[in-house]
Amino acid sequence: GDSVTQMEGPVTLSEEAFLTINCTYTATGYPSLFWYVQYPGEGLQLLLKATKADDKGSNKGFEATYRKETTSFHLEKGSVQVSDSAVYFCAPLILGKLIFGQGTELSVKP
């Protein structure tokens, strides 16, 4: 069935470090791909999206590229800040449903 595998957390980084959170998915067809972020005690916010192969989504310094050949959508940021501490969710949109990964908790230390 359709599924998403995300990098296990928690991920702990120092401020200004480079971030990669891996995401791979299994799905029929070519779904749109999303990253959502959940800050502590808050709701889900859309971070970025990509709708077709080789598209790059970007927002707030975060980027992810739709890789059809590896069915991946890895999230990257060149220099993280303490304020980026949150849980990050990868999710393809399949038949009208977002299929979420288990979430990756990121903790950024000053």
Added chain:
Amino acid sequence: DTAVSQTPKYLVTQMGNDKSIKCEQNLGHDTMYWYKQDSKKFLKIMFSYNNKELIINETVPNRFSPKSPDKAHLNLHINSLELGDSAVYFCASSQGSGPGNTIYFGEGSWLTVV
């Protein structure tokens, strides 16, 4: 000006009670959803409505009954609450349900059953 708003944000109630969570969106979208996030932060869709019609029902116990009085509102009623219903419930909306549509979430409703 909140796009998807849900009330209440926090709800603590006893087992066996019946409770409702309300959701409204002012984005002009025609599709609305309920998602559940469990204690391990795992998120799963429960229901989806398009123009007040149910289109997705993901094997949710029939104690959960969504109601969409119009396309801007999707309420969730839960009967005979159980301890395992404790979770965060997210309402969401989108314009259509096809590929490429973006789903926008509310702030969540934290339900604790004691």
